[in-house]
Amino acid sequence: MTEPGSVFVGAVLIIPAVSAALLAVLPDNRATARLNVLAAFLTFIAATVLFVERPSPGRYLIVDDLNVVFIVLSTFVGFTTSVFSGSYIAHELETGRLTPTYLRFYHAMYQTLMFGMNLALLSNNVGLMWVAIELATLTTVLMVGIYRTPAALEAAWKYFLLGSVGIALALFGTILVYLAAHSVVGEGLDAMAWNVLVQRSPEFDPALLNLAFLFLLLGYGTKVGLVPLHAWLPDAHAEGPTPISAVLSGLLLNVALFAVLRFKSVMSANPGAFAPGPLMVSLGLLSVIFASFMLYRRHDIKRMFGYSSIEHMGIITFAFGMGGPLANFAGLLHMTLHSLTKSAIFFCVGHIAQVKGTQHMPDIRGLTVSHPVLGWGLVFGVAAIAGLPPMGIFMTEFLIVTTTFARYPVLAVVLGLGLLVGFGALLLRLNGLAFGDPRGSGEAARASFVPVLAHFALVLAAGIWLPPALTAWFQHVAGLLR
Amino acid sequence: MDRLALDVAHLFAGGLVLVSFMLLYQDRMTGLVNNFALHALVVSLSVAWQAYIQHAPHLYITAAIALVVKAIVIPLALHRIIVQLGIHRTIEAVVGIGQTMLAGIGLVALSVMVMLPITAKAGTLTQQDLAFALSVLLLGLLMMISRRNAVSQVIGFMSIENGLILAATGAKGMPLVVEISVAFSILIALIVIGVFLFRIRERFDTVDIHALHEYRGERP
Numbered sequence: 001m002t003e004p005g006s007v008f009v010g011a012v013l014i015i016p017a018v019s020a021a022l023l024a025v026l027p028d029n030r031a032t033a034r035l036n037v038l039a040a041f042l043t044f045i046a047a048t049v050l051f052v053e054r055p056s057p058g059r060y061l062i063v064d065d066l067n068v069v070f071i072v073l074s075t076f077v078g079f080t081t082s083v084f085s086g087s088y089i090a091h092e093l094e095t096g097r098l099t100p101t102y103l104r105f106y107h108a109m110y111q112t113l114m115f116g117m118n119l120a121l122l123s124n125n126v127g128l129m130w131v132a133i134e135l136a137t138l139t140t141v142l143m144v145g146i147y148r149t150p151a152a153l154e155a156a157w158k159y160f161l162l163g164s165v166g167i168a169l170a171l172f173g174t175i176l177v178y179l180a181a182h183s184v185v186g187e188g189l190d191a192m193a194w195n196v197l198v199q200r201s202p203e204f205d206p207a208l209l210n211l212a213f214l215f216l217l218l219g220y221g222t223k224v225g226l227v228p229l230h231a232w233l234p235d236a237h238a239e240g241p242t243p244i245s246a247v248l249s250g251l252l253l254n255v256a257l258f259a260v261l262r263f264k265s266v267m268s269a270n271p272g273a274f275a276p277g278p279l280m281v282s283l284g285l286l287s288v289i290f291a292s293f294m295l296y297r298r299h300d301i302k303r304m305f306g307y308s309s310i311e312h313m314g315i316i317t318f319a320f321g322m323g324g325p326l327a328n329f330a331g332l333l334h335m336t337l338h339s340l341t342k343s344a345i346f347f348c349v350g351h352i353a354q355v356k357g358t359q360h361m362p363d364i365r366g367l368t369v370s371h372p373v374l375g376w377g378l379v380f381g382v383a384a385i386a387g388l389p390p391m392g393i394f395m396t397e398f399l400i401v402t403t404t405f406a407r408y409p410v411l412a413v414v415l416g417l418g419l420l421v422g423f424g425a426l427l428l429r430l431n432g433l434a435f436g437d438p439r440g441s442g443e444a445a446r447a448s449f450v451p452v453l454a455h456f457a458l459v460l461a462a463g464i465w466l467p468p469a470l471t472a473w474f475q476h477v478a479g480l481l482r
Numbered sequence: 483m484d485r486l487a488l489d490v491a492h493l494f495a496g497g498l499v500l501v502s503f504m505l506l507y508q509d510r511m512t513g514l515v516n517n518f519a520l521h522a523l524v525v526s527l528s529v530a531w532q533a534y535i536q537h538a539p540h541l542y543i544t545a546a547i548a549l550v551v552k553a554i555v556i557p558l559a560l561h562r563i564i565v566q567l568g569i570h571r572t573i574e575a576v577v578g579i580g581q582t583m584l585a586g587i588g589l590v591a592l593s594v595m596v597m598l599p600i601t602a603k604a605g606t607l608t609q610q611d612l613a614f615a616l617s618v619l620l621l622g623l624l625m626m627i628s629r630r631n632a633v634s635q636v637i638g639f640m641s642i643e644n645g646l647i648l649a650a651t652g653a654k655g656m657p658l659v660v661e662i663s664v665a666f667s668i669l670i671a672l673i674v675i676g677v678f679l680f681r682i683r684e685r686f687d688t689v690d691i692h693a694l695h696e697y698r699g700e701r702p
Contacts, residue, residue, distance in 0.1 A: 172615075172616070178653055183603065188655060188657060189657050208604075211600055
């Protein structure tokens with residue numbers, strides 16, 4: 001462990017872990033919010049260094065072309081969310097929804113969540129990754145229930161039960177993968193290491209791998225929020241603190257999807273195992289169709305964007321299920337842009353819900369008049385997430401639909417239908433929220449606009465001009481995904 | 483591997499499935515908790531036996547954790563909780579006991595039929611352990627969906643974890659990471675559950691999950 005890269009890998013894990021411990025004991029509110037931001041920023045810096053300085057794969061940790069994308073995205077959104085969280089939490093303290101004790105708990109949990117997600121992404125061991133995802137799940141369960149209202153407790157309980165069952169299924173799948181590997185690789189840690197698994201996969205017993213993938217897809221699919229395993233997701237998004245909704249949608253769903261992708265590449269490397277693509281395509285398509293219709297009948301603003309996350313995770317799963325360099329490229333880019341857009345939308349929504357004192361959409365009107373920056377921010381965000389040009393998501397959805405058209409026209413029609421239905425629902429709701437006579441409180445929001453603007457600028461830039469180096473990088477990673 | 487070692491392992495694993503069935507038809511909370519303690523005891527015996535026949539001393543730790551935490555500490559805590567909550571009388575099952583048992587038998591048949599051919603190459607011990615483990619897992623899931631009461635759902639979930647431990651020890655030489663993780667997760671899960679149960683009681687004066695459905699953030 002003397003390579004320079006391993007120092008930064010360590011930093012990505014140790015900074016959140018240490019700051020979680022510090023934040024749990026430090027009493028001062030203002031300083032802790034700042035420390036939270038600082039820790040998230042340092043983690044992000046350490047993660048970006050991994051692009052250039054990369055240690056060779058260890059027994060427990062690995063940095064490769066695939067996970068470095070996820071880790072940089074994850075730490076970036078983690079950092080901007082911590083900035084947003086600072087102003088959000090200050091308001092919650094003032095209104096007395098959170099007490100200082102809970103705040104300490106909240107910050108400690110936030111960093112523990114970051115630690116869990118980074119560990120899951122960096123782990124080179126299927127068992128370790130499972131532990132990390134379980135840790136991340138438990139911390140989010142605790143944070144979803146932090147307001148202790150009946151609705152928040154119901155959401156947390158539902159999330160906890162469904163999440164645990166999912167994670168239990170995933171562990172059974174993990175054990176089966178080890179069984180398939182250990183007769184070829186031999187007993188011990190090697191039989192659980194990613195790099196070994198992918199390399200030796202052709203020799204594994206296909207029947208065991210098939211069964212394992214089924215459990216893994218259902219287990220981690222619950223965490224991705226794929227229909228019909230999604231029941232926890234809208235509630236958890238609606239009832240927890242908004243920064244948590246932002247990291248749930250922007251990051252944790254991706255981490256679970258990342259796990260599925262890793263196992264998918266193990267599956268595809270084995271000629272005897274069934275192709276994992278069609279399964280993922282059907283689950284993805286089902287999610288898109290279901291969520292886009294569900295978008296129409298929503299009255300709670302955060303629940304609505306929760307359903308929108310289900311829709312987009314469906315699109316991404318669909319794209320990765322289709323496979324091939326182009327669909328993988330589009331899926332990867334879509335995932336990145338969805339994370340950025342959706343978390344920025346939640347930043348806006350968090351401030352909106354705070355100034356209006358409600359999440360109930362019929363009570364919120366005319367935002368562009370009463371709060372121009374927040375209102376137009378929301379308009380921009382919804383336009384982007386609905387897939388209007390020139391934002392990046394339009395481009396990736398277009399890519400996904402066209403590449404599907406070239407291969408399976410019927411699927412493309414179904415997907416296109418889902419996208420249009422979702423598009424209509426979002427614009428319909430947006431019209432009520434953003435325009436018309438203002439309703440509800442008109443007091444100015446003390447918001448931090450920097451994270452929102454930074455995310456939106458990136459999303460817009462990605463739609464207009466994607467730097468060739470970045471495109472090449474994404475294409476390279478897409479080519480690696482099988 | 484000699485015949486006796488295999489038979490004893492088989493006995494314990496089969497016993498675990500049997501206790502899972504017993505969990506299904508318990509209609510009193512106290513009986514349910516006691517049965518869960520028995521479940522944990524069987525799993526710890528099973529793991530200890532695996533440790534002995536596989537010459538894997540680290541598995542004794544897993545066995546000890548299962549014994550102390552899940553067969554003693556958690557049942558004691560649960561007894562206190564159900565007395566405090568005043569629900570030590572009866573629990574309602576969503577479906578009748580007859581149907582639940584039939585469904586359970588179907589699930590065991592399913593898991594045996596799925597697992598035995600697939601794991602044929604993995605050795606007799608692993609083969610049987612995994613078939614039984616999948617049965618325990620599915621029976622636990624069945625229990626979770628057929629009960630409304632929060633405590634019984636938690637017990638259903640913990641029986642699933644017992645099944646997973648059986649599977650993990652059945653897979654020969656699986657690194658310690660997983661054993662620790664399973665024990666670790668149970669501990670955390672307990673804390674979470676404790677917090678949840680107390681909060682739920684504090685807010686609703688009930689642990690019936692149905693009472694949670696009164697508000698879903700969807701008023702028109």
